[in-house]
Amino acid sequence: MAKHQTSFVCQSCGAVYNRWKGRCEACGGWNTVVEETGAAYPLAGPVATRPSRAKGRVFPLEGLAGATHEAPRTPSGLAEFDRVTGGGFVRGSVILIGGDPGIGKSTVLMQVSASLAKGGHRVVYISGEEAIAQVRLRAERLGLGDALVELAAETNVEDIVATLAQGKPPALAVIDSIQTMWTETVESAPGTVTQVRGSAQALIRFAKSCGTAVILVGHVTKDGQIAGPRVVEHMVDAVVSFEGDTGHHFRILRAVKNRFGPTDEIGVFEMTDHGLAEVPNPSELFLASRDHGTAGTAVFAGMEGTRPVLVEIQALVAPTSLGTPRRAVVGWDPSRLSMVLAVLEAHGGLKLGMHDVYLNVAGGLRISEPAADLAAAAALVSSLSGAPLPADTVYFGEVGLSGAIRPVAQTPARLKEAAKLGFPNAVAPNARGDKGERPIPGAASIGHIADLVAGIAAAARPRPMPLQRRREG
Ligand SMILES: Nc1ncnc2c1ncn2[C@@H]1O[C@H](COP(=O)(O)OP(=O)(O)OP(=O)(O)O)[C@@H](O)[C@H]1O
Ligand SMILES: [Mg+2]
Ligand SMILES: [Zn+2]
Numbered sequence: 001m002a003k004h005q006t007s008f009v010c011q012s013c014g015a016v017y018n019r020w021k022g023r024c025e026a027c028g029g030w031n032t033v034v035e036e037t038g039a040a041y042p043l044a045g046p047v048a049t050r051p052s053r054a055k056g057r058v059f060p061l062e063g064l065a066g067a068t069h070e071a072p073r074t075p076s077g078l079a080e081f082d083r084v085t086g087g088g089f090v091r092g093s094v095i096l097i098g099g100d101p102g103i104g105k106s107t108v109l110m111q112v113s114a115s116l117a118k119g120g121h122r123v124v125y126i127s128g129e130e131a132i133a134q135v136r137l138r139a140e141r142l143g144l145g146d147a148l149v150e151l152a153a154e155t156n157v158e159d160i161v162a163t164l165a166q167g168k169p170p171a172l173a174v175i176d177s178i179q180t181m182w183t184e185t186v187e188s189a190p191g192t193v194t195q196v197r198g199s200a201q202a203l204i205r206f207a208k209s210c211g212t213a214v215i216l217v218g219h220v221t222k223d224g225q226i227a228g229p230r231v232v233e234h235m236v237d238a239v240v241s242f243e244g245d246t247g248h249h250f251r252i253l254r255a256v257k258n259r260f261g262p263t264d265e266i267g268v269f270e271m272t273d274h275g276l277a278e279v280p281n282p283s284e285l286f287l288a289s290r291d292h293g294t295a296g297t298a299v300f301a302g303m304e305g306t307r308p309v310l311v312e313i314q315a316l317v318a319p320t321s322l323g324t325p326r327r328a329v330v331g332w333d334p335s336r337l338s339m340v341l342a343v344l345e346a347h348g349g350l351k352l353g354m355h356d357v358y359l360n361v362a363g364g365l366r367i368s369e370p371a372a373d374l375a376a377a378a379a380l381v382s383s384l385s386g387a388p389l390p391a392d393t394v395y396f397g398e399v400g401l402s403g404a405i406r407p408v409a410q411t412p413a414r415l416k417e418a419a420k421l422g423f424p425n426a427v428a429p430n431a432r433g434d435k436g437e438r439p440i441p442g443a444a445s446i447g448h449i450a451d452l453v454a455g456i457a458a459a460a461r462p463r464p465m466p467l468q469r470r471r472e473g
Contacts, residue, residue: 008020011032011034074088075088076112077115080269080278080279085240093238093260094200094214095214095215095240097218106129107275111276112172113125113147113172123150125150129180130176142275155182165206173213178218197231203216236257238255238257241253241254247364250270250363252364262305268282283421286362296315296316296380297388299393300394301414303409303413310418312361315359315379316358325356330360337359339373347402347403350381352384359380369408370399371397372396374395377452381456387457389456396408397427405449425444427452428444
Protein backbone atom coordinates (compact mmCIF):
# COMPACT_ATOMS: atom_id res chain seq x y z
CA MET A 1 0.00 0.00 0.00
CA ALA A 2 2.91 2.41 0.61
CA LYS A 3 3.76 2.58 -3.08
CA HIS A 4 3.99 6.17 -4.35
CA GLN A 5 1.37 7.01 -6.90
CA THR A 6 -0.74 9.87 -8.11
CA SER A 7 -4.34 10.11 -7.17
CA PHE A 8 -7.02 12.56 -8.15
CA VAL A 9 -8.79 14.16 -5.22
CA CYS A 10 -11.90 16.34 -5.25
CA GLN A 11 -10.93 19.56 -3.44
CA SER A 12 -14.49 20.11 -2.41
CA CYS A 13 -15.57 16.82 -0.88
CA GLY A 14 -12.40 14.75 -0.68
CA ALA A 15 -13.51 11.93 -3.01
CA VAL A 16 -10.57 10.07 -4.52
CA TYR A 17 -10.33 8.82 -8.14
CA ASN A 18 -7.62 7.00 -10.00
CA ARG A 19 -7.97 9.22 -13.06
CA TRP A 20 -8.91 12.83 -13.71
CA LYS A 21 -12.56 13.73 -14.01
CA GLY A 22 -14.15 16.99 -15.12
CA ARG A 23 -16.94 16.57 -12.66
CA CYS A 24 -16.82 14.96 -9.23
CA GLU A 25 -19.23 12.03 -9.08
CA ALA A 26 -19.60 12.33 -5.31
CA CYS A 27 -20.54 15.99 -4.89
CA GLY A 28 -21.24 17.06 -8.46
CA GLY A 29 -18.66 19.87 -8.42
CA TRP A 30 -17.13 20.90 -11.76
CA ASN A 31 -13.32 21.15 -12.08
CA THR A 32 -12.82 20.27 -8.44
CA VAL A 33 -10.74 17.13 -9.06
CA VAL A 34 -7.02 17.86 -8.77
CA GLU A 35 -4.02 15.61 -9.16
CA GLU A 36 -2.17 14.96 -5.91
CA THR A 37 1.05 13.00 -5.60
CA GLY A 38 1.73 11.14 -2.43
CA ALA A 39 1.62 7.85 -0.69
CA ALA A 40 -1.35 5.85 -1.81
CA TYR A 41 -4.16 5.77 0.66
CA PRO A 42 -7.39 3.87 0.85
CA LEU A 43 -10.20 5.09 -1.33
CA ALA A 44 -12.46 5.41 1.68
CA GLY A 45 -11.92 6.05 5.35
CA PRO A 46 -9.21 8.03 7.11
CA VAL A 47 -5.69 8.56 5.85
CA ALA A 48 -3.63 5.51 6.76
CA THR A 49 -0.72 6.54 8.95
CA ARG A 50 0.24 3.33 10.71
CA PRO A 51 1.03 -0.04 9.22
CA SER A 52 -1.63 -2.53 10.19
CA ARG A 53 -0.68 -5.09 12.80
CA ALA A 54 -1.53 -8.70 12.51
CA LYS A 55 -3.00 -8.89 15.99
CA GLY A 56 -4.94 -6.22 17.85
CA ARG A 57 -4.17 -5.00 21.35
CA VAL A 58 -6.80 -5.79 23.96
CA PHE A 59 -8.00 -2.67 25.76
CA PRO A 60 -10.17 -2.36 28.87
CA LEU A 61 -13.77 -1.23 28.36
CA GLU A 62 -15.26 1.25 30.78
CA GLY A 63 -18.69 1.85 32.26
CA LEU A 64 -20.86 4.81 31.30
CA ALA A 65 -21.05 5.91 34.96
CA GLY A 66 -17.34 6.57 35.36
CA ALA A 67 -16.03 9.43 37.47
CA THR A 68 -14.88 12.53 35.60
CA HIS A 69 -13.06 14.93 37.89
CA GLU A 70 -12.36 17.89 35.63
CA ALA A 71 -14.91 20.65 35.23
CA PRO A 72 -16.59 19.79 31.95
CA ARG A 73 -16.36 23.22 30.41
CA THR A 74 -14.07 26.23 30.45
CA PRO A 75 -16.01 29.41 29.74
CA SER A 76 -14.10 31.82 27.52
CA GLY A 77 -15.40 34.85 29.36
CA LEU A 78 -16.98 36.26 26.19
CA ALA A 79 -20.65 35.65 26.85
CA GLU A 80 -21.71 35.80 23.20
CA PHE A 81 -19.02 33.28 22.24
CA ASP A 82 -19.93 30.94 25.11
CA ARG A 83 -23.59 31.10 24.16
CA VAL A 84 -22.74 29.57 20.77
CA THR A 85 -20.39 26.87 22.06
CA GLY A 86 -22.94 25.88 24.69
CA GLY A 87 -21.27 27.36 27.77
CA GLY A 88 -17.56 27.19 27.06
CA PHE A 89 -14.86 24.89 25.73
CA VAL A 90 -15.21 21.18 26.42
CA ARG A 91 -11.87 19.52 27.27
CA GLY A 92 -10.37 17.86 24.22
CA SER A 93 -12.97 19.18 21.83
CA VAL A 94 -12.16 20.58 18.40
CA ILE A 95 -14.05 23.51 16.92
CA LEU A 96 -13.85 24.53 13.27
CA ILE A 97 -14.63 28.20 12.74
CA GLY A 98 -15.26 29.37 9.20
CA GLY A 99 -15.95 32.75 7.70
CA ASP A 100 -15.31 35.09 4.78
CA PRO A 101 -11.89 36.72 4.47
CA GLY A 102 -11.58 39.78 6.69
CA ILE A 103 -14.77 39.10 8.62
CA GLY A 104 -12.87 39.11 11.93
CA LYS A 105 -11.98 35.47 12.70
CA SER A 106 -8.46 36.23 13.90
CA THR A 107 -9.77 39.20 15.86
CA VAL A 108 -12.45 37.30 17.78
CA LEU A 109 -10.10 34.39 18.45
CA MET A 110 -7.41 36.72 19.80
CA GLN A 111 -10.04 38.21 22.11
CA VAL A 112 -11.14 34.74 23.24
CA SER A 113 -7.51 33.68 23.77
CA ALA A 114 -6.70 36.77 25.82
CA SER A 115 -9.85 36.42 27.88
CA LEU A 116 -9.06 32.80 28.70
CA ALA A 117 -5.42 33.63 29.48
CA LYS A 118 -6.56 36.36 31.86
CA GLY A 119 -8.48 33.66 33.72
CA GLY A 120 -5.19 31.88 34.41
CA HIS A 121 -5.37 29.25 31.65
CA ARG A 122 -2.54 28.39 29.29
CA VAL A 123 -3.42 29.50 25.75
CA VAL A 124 -1.36 29.02 22.60
CA TYR A 125 -2.08 30.90 19.38
CA ILE A 126 -0.43 29.49 16.25
CA SER A 127 -0.63 31.65 13.16
CA GLY A 128 0.18 30.14 9.80
CA GLU A 129 -0.81 33.25 7.89
CA GLU A 130 0.64 36.18 9.75
CA ALA A 131 4.03 36.94 11.26
CA ILE A 132 4.27 37.23 15.04
CA ALA A 133 4.70 41.01 14.71
CA GLN A 134 1.35 41.26 12.88
CA VAL A 135 -0.42 39.20 15.52
CA ARG A 136 1.15 41.37 18.24
CA LEU A 137 0.06 44.51 16.42
CA ARG A 138 -3.52 43.30 16.33
CA ALA A 139 -3.46 42.38 20.01
CA GLU A 140 -2.14 45.85 20.81
CA ARG A 141 -4.88 47.51 18.79
CA LEU A 142 -7.42 45.43 20.71
CA GLY A 143 -5.88 46.57 23.99
CA LEU A 144 -4.77 43.04 24.77
CA GLY A 145 -1.02 43.56 24.42
CA ASP A 146 -0.36 42.40 27.97
CA ALA A 147 -2.34 39.14 27.82
CA LEU A 148 -0.29 36.01 28.53
CA VAL A 149 -1.04 34.29 25.23
CA GLU A 150 1.84 32.22 23.84
CA LEU A 151 2.42 32.94 20.14
CA ALA A 152 4.10 31.18 17.24
CA ALA A 153 4.11 31.51 13.47
CA GLU A 154 4.38 27.87 12.39
CA THR A 155 2.81 25.59 9.82
CA ASN A 156 4.31 22.15 10.43
CA VAL A 157 1.79 20.07 12.35
CA GLU A 158 4.35 17.63 13.80
CA ASP A 159 6.36 20.55 15.24
CA ILE A 160 3.20 22.19 16.56
CA VAL A 161 1.96 19.03 18.27
CA ALA A 162 5.40 18.41 19.82
CA THR A 163 5.51 21.99 21.14
CA LEU A 164 1.98 21.93 22.50
CA ALA A 165 2.55 18.61 24.24
CA GLN A 166 5.52 20.05 26.16
CA GLY A 167 4.79 21.02 29.76
CA LYS A 168 1.27 21.57 31.02
CA PRO A 169 -1.16 20.98 28.14
CA PRO A 170 -2.79 24.27 27.09
CA ALA A 171 -6.47 24.80 27.87
CA LEU A 172 -6.87 26.23 24.37
CA ALA A 173 -4.84 26.13 21.17
CA VAL A 174 -5.87 28.23 18.19
CA ILE A 175 -4.71 27.16 14.72
CA ASP A 176 -5.10 30.05 12.25
CA SER A 177 -5.72 28.58 9.68
CA ILE A 178 -6.03 24.85 8.94
CA GLN A 179 -5.49 25.52 5.20
CA THR A 180 -1.92 26.71 5.87
CA MET A 181 -0.94 23.63 7.92
CA TRP A 182 0.96 20.69 6.51
CA THR A 183 1.95 17.31 7.87
CA GLU A 184 4.94 15.19 6.92
CA THR A 185 2.80 12.07 6.68
CA VAL A 186 1.21 13.37 3.48
CA GLU A 187 3.14 14.48 0.44
CA SER A 188 0.62 16.75 -1.25
CA ALA A 189 1.03 20.52 -1.25
CA PRO A 190 -0.36 22.57 1.70
CA GLY A 191 -3.94 23.63 1.16
CA THR A 192 -4.95 20.50 -0.72
CA VAL A 193 -7.70 18.33 0.69
CA THR A 194 -5.31 15.57 1.62
CA GLN A 195 -3.04 17.94 3.57
CA VAL A 196 -5.93 19.69 5.31
CA ARG A 197 -7.45 16.36 6.28
CA GLY A 198 -4.13 14.89 7.44
CA SER A 199 -3.26 18.00 9.46
CA ALA A 200 -6.71 18.20 11.03
CA GLN A 201 -6.50 14.54 11.96
CA ALA A 202 -3.15 14.99 13.73
CA LEU A 203 -4.43 18.01 15.65
CA ILE A 204 -7.66 16.26 16.60
CA ARG A 205 -5.67 13.28 17.88
CA PHE A 206 -3.59 15.67 19.99
CA ALA A 207 -6.71 17.36 21.40
CA LYS A 208 -8.30 14.06 22.41
CA SER A 209 -5.14 12.69 24.04
CA CYS A 210 -4.08 15.84 25.95
CA GLY A 211 -7.48 17.36 26.71
CA THR A 212 -6.65 20.65 25.02
CA ALA A 213 -9.53 22.40 23.30
CA VAL A 214 -8.44 23.19 19.74
CA ILE A 215 -9.93 25.83 17.44
CA LEU A 216 -9.23 25.43 13.73
CA VAL A 217 -9.83 28.44 11.52
CA GLY A 218 -11.13 27.54 8.07
CA HIS A 219 -11.51 29.69 4.99
CA VAL A 220 -14.80 29.85 3.20
CA THR A 221 -15.36 29.55 -0.54
CA LYS A 222 -17.54 31.88 -2.57
CA ASP A 223 -20.62 29.74 -2.03
CA GLY A 224 -20.22 29.85 1.75
CA GLN A 225 -18.77 26.37 2.32
CA ILE A 226 -15.71 25.86 4.41
CA ALA A 227 -13.02 25.52 1.76
CA GLY A 228 -11.26 22.24 1.28
CA PRO A 229 -12.81 19.10 2.54
CA ARG A 230 -16.25 18.82 3.96
CA VAL A 231 -14.68 15.80 5.59
CA VAL A 232 -13.11 18.03 8.25
CA GLU A 233 -16.59 19.13 9.25
CA HIS A 234 -17.38 15.51 10.09
CA MET A 235 -14.15 15.06 12.02
CA VAL A 236 -14.54 17.99 14.42
CA ASP A 237 -16.90 18.31 17.38
CA ALA A 238 -18.37 21.66 16.43
CA VAL A 239 -18.56 23.79 13.31
CA VAL A 240 -19.15 27.48 13.86
CA SER A 241 -19.61 30.03 11.11
CA PHE A 242 -18.80 33.69 11.48
CA GLU A 243 -21.14 35.68 9.28
CA GLY A 244 -22.03 39.20 8.43
CA ASP A 245 -21.39 41.31 5.42
CA THR A 246 -18.53 43.74 5.38
CA GLY A 247 -20.97 46.58 4.63
CA HIS A 248 -22.51 46.15 8.06
CA HIS A 249 -20.66 46.46 11.29
CA PHE A 250 -22.25 43.55 13.07
CA ARG A 251 -21.13 39.96 12.95
CA ILE A 252 -23.02 36.81 13.84
CA LEU A 253 -21.48 33.67 15.24
CA ARG A 254 -23.64 30.63 14.54
CA ALA A 255 -23.12 26.97 15.43
CA VAL A 256 -23.76 24.80 12.37
CA LYS A 257 -22.91 21.59 14.20
CA ASN A 258 -22.27 21.03 17.90
CA ARG A 259 -21.74 17.71 19.60
CA PHE A 260 -21.81 19.35 23.05
CA GLY A 261 -24.42 22.06 22.77
CA PRO A 262 -27.31 23.63 20.88
CA THR A 263 -27.06 24.60 17.22
CA ASP A 264 -29.73 27.25 17.12
CA GLU A 265 -28.05 29.87 19.31
CA ILE A 266 -26.35 32.89 17.77
CA GLY A 267 -23.76 35.24 19.22
CA VAL A 268 -23.93 38.83 18.04
CA PHE A 269 -20.91 41.14 17.89
CA GLU A 270 -20.30 44.62 16.61
CA MET A 271 -17.03 45.40 14.80
CA THR A 272 -15.40 48.45 16.35
CA ASP A 273 -11.90 49.99 16.28
CA HIS A 274 -11.11 48.07 19.44
CA GLY A 275 -12.22 44.71 18.10
CA LEU A 276 -15.51 42.90 18.37
CA ALA A 277 -17.86 44.21 21.03
CA GLU A 278 -20.52 41.91 22.40
CA VAL A 279 -24.13 42.86 21.68
CA PRO A 280 -26.26 41.53 24.50
CA ASN A 281 -29.47 42.97 23.03
CA PRO A 282 -29.35 42.46 19.25
CA SER A 283 -32.92 43.66 18.60
CA GLU A 284 -31.95 47.24 19.44
CA LEU A 285 -29.08 47.04 16.98
CA PHE A 286 -31.12 45.49 14.16
CA LEU A 287 -33.87 48.07 14.51
CA ALA A 288 -31.55 51.05 15.04
CA SER A 289 -31.65 52.43 11.49
CA ARG A 290 -35.30 51.85 10.76
CA ASP A 291 -37.28 54.06 8.41
CA HIS A 292 -40.56 54.92 10.02
CA GLY A 293 -43.64 55.43 7.93
CA THR A 294 -42.43 53.83 4.69
CA ALA A 295 -44.42 51.16 2.92
CA GLY A 296 -42.93 47.70 2.54
CA THR A 297 -41.33 47.20 5.93
CA ALA A 298 -42.55 44.94 8.73
CA VAL A 299 -40.95 44.14 12.07
CA PHE A 300 -40.64 40.41 12.69
CA ALA A 301 -40.49 39.08 16.24
CA GLY A 302 -38.21 36.07 15.74
CA MET A 303 -36.39 33.61 17.96
CA GLU A 304 -32.73 32.66 17.68
CA GLY A 305 -32.35 29.71 19.99
CA THR A 306 -33.61 30.82 23.39
CA ARG A 307 -33.30 34.50 22.61
CA PRO A 308 -36.00 36.63 20.97
CA VAL A 309 -34.67 38.87 18.18
CA LEU A 310 -36.64 41.64 16.51
CA VAL A 311 -35.64 42.41 12.95
CA GLU A 312 -37.03 44.45 10.07
CA ILE A 313 -38.15 42.71 6.90
CA GLN A 314 -38.16 44.91 3.81
CA ALA A 315 -40.05 44.21 0.61
CA LEU A 316 -40.19 45.96 -2.73
CA VAL A 317 -42.93 45.01 -5.18
CA ALA A 318 -42.74 46.92 -8.45
CA PRO A 319 -44.19 46.43 -11.96
CA THR A 320 -41.77 44.46 -14.11
CA SER A 321 -40.30 45.47 -17.42
CA LEU A 322 -39.19 41.93 -18.19
CA GLY A 323 -41.06 38.95 -19.57
CA THR A 324 -40.31 36.93 -16.47
CA PRO A 325 -40.58 38.97 -13.27
CA ARG A 326 -37.58 38.95 -10.96
CA ARG A 327 -37.67 37.40 -7.51
CA ALA A 328 -34.69 38.20 -5.30
CA VAL A 329 -34.27 37.56 -1.61
CA VAL A 330 -31.47 38.30 0.87
CA GLY A 331 -31.40 36.71 4.30
CA TRP A 332 -34.36 34.40 3.81
CA ASP A 333 -35.19 31.16 2.02
CA PRO A 334 -36.13 31.86 -1.65
CA SER A 335 -38.47 28.87 -1.75
CA ARG A 336 -40.41 30.22 1.24
CA LEU A 337 -40.77 33.54 -0.59
CA SER A 338 -42.21 31.70 -3.61
CA MET A 339 -44.63 29.90 -1.33
CA VAL A 340 -45.79 33.07 0.44
CA LEU A 341 -46.26 34.78 -2.96
CA ALA A 342 -48.31 31.84 -4.24
CA VAL A 343 -50.50 31.87 -1.13
CA LEU A 344 -50.99 35.64 -1.40
CA GLU A 345 -52.15 35.15 -5.01
CA ALA A 346 -54.34 32.13 -4.39
CA HIS A 347 -55.90 33.06 -1.05
CA GLY A 348 -55.20 36.77 -0.60
CA GLY A 349 -56.45 37.84 -4.00
CA LEU A 350 -53.23 39.65 -4.94
CA LYS A 351 -51.96 39.78 -8.53
CA LEU A 352 -48.18 39.54 -8.54
CA GLY A 353 -47.46 37.89 -11.88
CA MET A 354 -46.45 41.21 -13.50
CA HIS A 355 -44.37 42.45 -10.56
CA ASP A 356 -40.73 42.14 -9.58
CA VAL A 357 -40.39 41.14 -5.94
CA TYR A 358 -37.39 41.90 -3.72
CA LEU A 359 -37.19 40.84 -0.09
CA ASN A 360 -34.43 41.76 2.34
CA VAL A 361 -33.81 41.01 5.99
CA ALA A 362 -32.29 44.24 7.32
CA GLY A 363 -28.86 44.26 8.90
CA GLY A 364 -27.50 41.10 7.29
CA LEU A 365 -29.24 38.62 9.58
CA ARG A 366 -30.25 35.30 8.04
CA ILE A 367 -33.63 33.95 9.12
CA SER A 368 -34.59 30.31 8.79
CA GLU A 369 -37.78 30.26 10.87
CA PRO A 370 -41.14 29.64 9.15
CA ALA A 371 -42.55 32.13 11.69
CA ALA A 372 -41.22 34.90 9.44
CA ASP A 373 -43.85 34.05 6.78
CA LEU A 374 -46.45 36.45 8.15
CA ALA A 375 -43.99 39.34 8.51
CA ALA A 376 -42.76 38.79 4.95
CA ALA A 377 -46.35 38.65 3.69
CA ALA A 378 -47.20 41.87 5.55
CA ALA A 379 -44.17 43.65 4.07
CA LEU A 380 -45.08 42.43 0.56
CA VAL A 381 -48.72 43.51 0.82
CA SER A 382 -47.66 46.84 2.29
CA SER A 383 -45.24 47.50 -0.57
CA LEU A 384 -47.77 46.53 -3.24
CA SER A 385 -50.49 48.69 -1.73
CA GLY A 386 -48.23 51.60 -0.80
CA ALA A 387 -49.68 51.60 2.70
CA PRO A 388 -47.15 51.75 5.53
CA LEU A 389 -47.76 49.27 8.30
CA PRO A 390 -48.35 50.63 11.80
CA ALA A 391 -44.91 51.50 13.22
CA ASP A 392 -45.60 50.01 16.65
CA THR A 393 -46.65 46.51 15.51
CA VAL A 394 -44.70 43.24 15.19
CA TYR A 395 -45.70 40.34 12.96
CA PHE A 396 -45.07 36.62 13.25
CA GLY A 397 -46.78 33.38 12.24
CA GLU A 398 -46.38 30.52 9.82
CA VAL A 399 -48.41 30.70 6.61
CA GLY A 400 -49.90 27.41 5.46
CA LEU A 401 -50.65 26.55 1.83
CA SER A 402 -54.36 26.92 2.59
CA GLY A 403 -53.80 30.52 3.62
CA ALA A 404 -54.30 29.68 7.30
CA ILE A 405 -51.91 31.33 9.76
CA ARG A 406 -50.51 28.68 12.06
CA PRO A 407 -49.33 29.33 15.61
CA VAL A 408 -45.59 29.22 16.29
CA ALA A 409 -43.56 28.29 19.34
CA GLN A 410 -42.54 30.68 22.11
CA THR A 411 -45.26 33.26 21.47
CA PRO A 412 -45.02 34.79 24.98
CA ALA A 413 -41.25 35.34 24.69
CA ARG A 414 -41.69 37.08 21.34
CA LEU A 415 -44.48 39.30 22.65
CA LYS A 416 -42.50 40.19 25.78
CA GLU A 417 -39.43 41.23 23.78
CA ALA A 418 -41.64 43.28 21.45
CA ALA A 419 -43.31 45.05 24.38
CA LYS A 420 -39.89 45.75 25.92
CA LEU A 421 -38.68 47.44 22.73
CA GLY A 422 -41.71 49.65 22.33
CA PHE A 423 -44.02 47.56 20.16
CA PRO A 424 -47.27 47.41 22.11
CA ASN A 425 -49.13 45.77 19.21
CA ALA A 426 -48.74 42.42 17.49
CA VAL A 427 -50.41 40.68 14.58
CA ALA A 428 -49.96 36.95 15.14
CA PRO A 429 -51.88 33.72 15.38
CA ASN A 430 -52.85 32.90 18.94
CA ALA A 431 -51.48 36.21 20.23
CA ARG A 432 -52.83 35.34 23.64
CA GLY A 433 -49.87 33.11 24.37
CA ASP A 434 -49.80 29.41 25.12
CA LYS A 435 -51.73 29.61 28.38
CA GLY A 436 -54.34 32.05 27.16
CA GLU A 437 -52.72 35.07 28.81
CA ARG A 438 -52.53 38.34 26.92
CA PRO A 439 -49.07 39.82 27.40
CA ILE A 440 -49.63 42.66 24.92
CA PRO A 441 -52.80 44.73 25.24
CA GLY A 442 -52.91 45.35 21.47
CA ALA A 443 -52.12 41.80 20.32
CA ALA A 444 -54.56 40.85 17.58
CA SER A 445 -55.06 37.20 16.67
CA ILE A 446 -55.13 36.54 12.95
CA GLY A 447 -56.37 33.33 11.39
CA HIS A 448 -56.14 33.73 7.60
CA ILE A 449 -53.92 35.50 5.08
CA ALA A 450 -57.02 37.19 3.59
CA ASP A 451 -57.57 38.99 6.92
CA LEU A 452 -54.02 40.36 6.72
CA VAL A 453 -54.57 41.62 3.16
CA ALA A 454 -57.93 43.13 4.06
CA GLY A 455 -56.48 44.84 7.13
CA ILE A 456 -53.64 46.45 5.20
CA ALA A 457 -55.85 47.33 2.20
CA ALA A 458 -58.24 49.16 4.53
CA ALA A 459 -55.37 51.47 5.49
CA ALA A 460 -54.37 52.01 1.85
CA ARG A 461 -56.73 54.79 0.84
CA PRO A 462 -54.67 56.89 -1.59
CA ARG A 463 -53.74 54.22 -4.14
CA PRO A 464 -56.11 51.31 -4.75
CA MET A 465 -54.41 47.93 -4.69
CA PRO A 466 -54.49 45.83 -7.87
CA LEU A 467 -56.71 43.15 -6.38
CA GLN A 468 -58.11 40.15 -8.15
CA ARG A 469 -61.68 39.30 -7.39
CA ARG A 470 -61.38 36.69 -4.67
CA ARG A 471 -62.85 33.34 -5.59
CA GLU A 472 -64.66 31.79 -2.67
CA GLY A 473 -64.13 28.05 -2.53
N1 LIG B 1 -7.07 49.55 12.45
C1 LIG B 1 -8.28 49.05 12.37
N2 LIG B 1 -9.34 49.70 12.85
C2 LIG B 1 -10.57 49.19 12.78
N3 LIG B 1 -10.86 48.00 12.26
C3 LIG B 1 -9.87 47.29 11.77
C4 LIG B 1 -8.53 47.76 11.79
N4 LIG B 1 -7.76 46.82 11.21
C5 LIG B 1 -8.58 45.81 10.86
N5 LIG B 1 -9.83 46.10 11.19
C6 LIG B 1 -11.02 45.23 10.95
O1 LIG B 1 -10.68 43.91 11.18
C7 LIG B 1 -11.01 43.13 10.05
C8 LIG B 1 -9.99 42.03 9.83
O2 LIG B 1 -10.12 41.16 10.91
P1 LIG B 1 -9.38 39.77 10.95
O3 LIG B 1 -7.97 39.92 10.49
O4 LIG B 1 -9.65 39.23 12.30
O5 LIG B 1 -10.20 38.95 9.89
P2 LIG B 1 -10.00 37.44 9.45
O6 LIG B 1 -11.37 36.87 9.35
O7 LIG B 1 -9.04 36.78 10.35
O8 LIG B 1 -9.40 37.62 8.01
P3 LIG B 1 -8.49 36.60 7.17
O9 LIG B 1 -9.43 35.64 6.53
O10 LIG B 1 -7.81 37.48 6.18
O11 LIG B 1 -7.55 35.95 8.13
C9 LIG B 1 -11.02 44.09 8.89
O12 LIG B 1 -11.93 43.68 7.90
C10 LIG B 1 -11.47 45.36 9.54
O13 LIG B 1 -12.87 45.44 9.51
MG1 LIG C 1 -7.15 35.86 9.99
ZN1 LIG D 1 -16.51 16.10 -4.81
